[in-house]
Amino acid sequence: MNKQLLMVPGPTQVAPEVYQKMISPMINHRSAEFEETFGRALAKLKRLIGCSGDVMLFPGSGTGAMEAAAVNMVSPGEEVVSVSIGYFGKRFAEILKRHGAVVHYLEFPWGQAAEPETVRRFFAQHPGATCCFLTHNETSTGAINDLQTLREAVPEQVMLVVDAVSSLGAAEIRQDDWGIDVVVSASQKALMLPPGLAIVAASKRAMDKSKSVTSHRYYWDFQLAKKFLDRPRPQTPYTPCVSLVLAMDTALDLIEQEGYQAVYARHKLIARGVREGCRAAGLEVLAPEHAASPTVTAVKAPEGIEAGKITGIAKRRYGVVLAGGQGHLEGKVFRIGHMGYVTWYDALASVAAVEMAISELGVPVEQGRAARALQQVIMEGWLK
Numbered sequence: 001m002n003k004q005l006l007m008v009p010g011p012t013q014v015a016p017e018v019y020q021k022m023i024s025p026m027i028n029h030r031s032a033e034f035e036e037t038f039g040r041a042l043a044k045l046k047r048l049i050g051c052s053g054d055v056m057l058f059p060g061s062g063t064g065a066m067e068a069a070a071v072n073m074v075s076p077g078e079e080v081v082s083v084s085i086g087y088f089g090k091r092f093a094e095i096l097k098r099h100g101a102v103v104h105y106l107e108f109p110w111g112q113a114a115e116p117e118t119v120r121r122f123f124a125q126h127p128g129a130t131c132c133f134l135t136h137n138e139t140s141t142g143a144i145n146d147l148q149t150l151r152e153a154v155p156e157q158v159m160l161v162v163d164a165v166s167s168l169g170a171a172e173i174r175q176d177d178w179g180i181d182v183v184v185s186a187s188q189k190a191l192m193l194p195p196g197l198a199i200v201a202a203s204k205r206a207m208d209k210s211k212s213v214t215s216h217r218y219y220w221d222f223q224l225a226k227k228f229l230d231r232p233r234p235q236t237p238y239t240p241c242v243s244l245v246l247a248m249d250t251a252l253d254l255i256e257q258e259g260y261q262a263v264y265a266r267h268k269l270i271a272r273g274v275r276e277g278c279r280a281a282g283l284e285v286l287a288p289e290h291a292a293s294p295t296v297t298a299v300k301a302p303e304g305i306e307a308g309k310i311t312g313i314a315k316r317r318y319g320v321v322l323a324g325g326q327g328h329l330e331g332k333v334f335r336i337g338h339m340g341y342v343t344w345y346d347a348l349a350s351v352a353a354v355e356m357a358i359s360e361l362g363v364p365v366e367q368g369r370a371a372r373a374l375q376q377v378i379m380e381g382w383l384k
């Protein structure tokens with residue numbers, strides 16, 4: 001038998017009722033049926049993001065949503081600040097450079113969150129910057145930024161663009177209340193859908209600015225998307241991912257039925273259980289506790305052991321699929337994704353598999369310690 005537990009930070013597990021939607025017969029994307037579901041799914045996304053502006057869906061992955069934000073917010077030659085706390089922050093800067101932006105790059109040590117005072121000083125040094133690009137949850141390191149505090153460190157007139165690919169649906173985001181101009185995300189992480197939908201939520205101010213941005217674009221153009229969204233019933237300029245839009249309507253129902261706050265609390269509790277479990281097995285979590293991500297945990301491989309050995313054994317022998325490290329962390333950390341359609345027993349199996357794998361690799365560890373620590377966290381969390 002080859003039953004596997006998918007615990008990578010995207011793509012993530014998909015609920016049976018969502019799969020069911022994916023296989024419903026194809027419909028015309030210019031039909032009332034599609035437009036109704038599309039409109040309903042967009043309204044749910046707006047509630048989730050706390051957005052009164054426009055939410056656009058493009059066929060694409062998260063990187064597509066990042067590129068869409070870049071080409072609609074920044075003209076070639078324009079100065080921007082790109083704040084990075086890891087691999088995906090670096091990717092945003094790279095996208096911006098390739099589109100001709102003048103990028104002032106501020107990188108924090110991988111594993112840490114961005115420090116608001118440093119961000120404030122950086123803006124004082126770069127008064128010409130018009131936009132700030134920032135990662136909410138850095139999937140490569142398992143660290144999460146405090147968006148509300150960082151917004152206060154970014155000058156009011158500077159547009160804030162946030163990569164929320166691995167946080168939307170698992171950690172709170174209030175776009176309007178927190179003054180975020182553009183939120184980008186994707187379907188295959190905490191939204192518990194298959195890959196294929198790039199999500200962009202733009203404030204009114206961001207939409208207005210995009211009108212005067214001179215970069216070349218068609219597929220990703222906000223104004224073109226808006227023209228079709230503003231029809232009597234919302235549409236898209238070209239063929240949308242019909243099956244994914246239908247499935248998203250159902251996935252967002254699951255989130256609304258559980259309740260946003262309950263969803264966020266579940267992610268925090270499971271994440272804490274995973275961290276405590278790993279520590280009980282003698283391992284070190286990369287991010288400090290105050291910046292630890294609710295959706296992904298990066299764990300340092302023990303001295304002298306290549307991280308790929310741990311993920312290899314976890315998958316081959318124990319059927320638990322974990323992720324390796326990215327960038328300069330490759331081989332040094334492994335990552336456990338715990339976002340979306342994930343429950344405590346998925347986390348339990350994951351930390352147990354890690355404990356067994358490192359034991360096989362010669363690390364002296366008493367079996368059962370990781371599980372016990374996780375169970376303790378879960379029980380205490382639920383008794384509260």
Ligand SMILES: *Cc1c(COP(=O)(O)O)cnc(C)c1O
Pocket residue numbers: 010061062063064088135137138139163164165166186
């Ligand atoms: C996964 C991820 C991306 C990239 O998404 P793709 O869908 O792989 O293009 C970007 N940013 C963050 C924070 C991510 O977790």
